[in-house]
Amino acid sequence: xxxxxxxxxxxxxxxxxxxxxxxxYSNSASQSFFWYRQDCRKEPKLLMSVYSSGNEDGRxxxxxxxxxxxxxxxxxxxxxxxxxxxxxxxxxxxxxxxxTFGTGTRLTIIP
Amino acid sequence: xxxVTQTPxxxxxxxxxxxxxxxxxxxxxxxxxxxxxxxxxxxRLIYYSASEGTTDKGxxxxxxxxxxxxxxEFSLRLESAAPSQTSVxxxxxxxxxxxxxxxQHFGDxxxxxxx
Numbered sequence: 001x002x003x004x005x006x007x008x009x010x011x012x013x014x015x016x017x018x019x020x021x022x023x024x025y026s027n028s029a030s031q032s033f034f035w036y037r038q039d040c041r042k043e044p045k046l047l048m049s050v051y052s053s054g055n056e057d058g059r060x061x062x063x064x065x066x067x068x069x070x071x072x073x074x075x076x077x078x079x080x081x082x083x084x085x086x087x088x089x090x091x092x093x094x095x096x097x098x099x100t101f102g103t104g105t106r107l108t109i110i111p
Numbered sequence: 112x113x114x115v116t117q118t119p120x121x122x123x124x125x126x127x128x129x130x131x132x133x134x135x136x137x138x139x140x141x142x143x144x145x146x147x148x149x150x151x152x153x154x155r156l157i158y159y160s161a162s163e164g165t166t167d168k169g170x171x172x173x174x175x176x177x178x179x180x181x182x183x184e185f186s187l188r189l190e191s192a193a194p195s196q197t198s199v200x201x202x203x204x205x206x207x208x209x210x211x212x213x214x215q216h217f218g219d220x221x222x223x224x225x226x
Contacts, residue, residue, distance in 0.1 A: 004153065034214065043201055043217035044154070087153070098169065099215065101153035 023088030
């Protein structure tokens, strides 16, 4: 089983809709979680951290479910500019520097 | 503010050739990283440098060497390129290491093809 798994998509969603996708992780000791965004042929960029109590940044909401070992990202009122690949990132603090990246979920917002 | 700068952006090599990918950051970050990204796989850590003067292997270090030249610069060297090293390479930096939960800032990437 992969350490971090994401549905690769693609998710094709009409503009203005709400879309959500999950990321599961296998290591129950994982400590930190992030969502990164990667545009086509560009570098990954931090979208938001994921806090235990859940957190919101504008139209984006991230949640963590430790019991079921997944994190989620919800995008409300989707915009064309939200089209990108969303990478789930997990840190397991074993004293090393390893961030584990998911393969990404591809999202396309349709006009 | 340039952030993380990688050179070159594109490179084509023949099998057996060597080359060095350069990376520099101007954010005074302590930690720097080299990743490769292949289709259908997440970014995989090749080597990292937690602080100036230290380097350590990541998940896929075979066939690569690194040098943390100073706090700003972290280079990745392919001594004898192989077709399996065809990939997109990203350099990243963070203020402190992954255990500090600091976000990583990525360069634009180097697209490397080995023929």
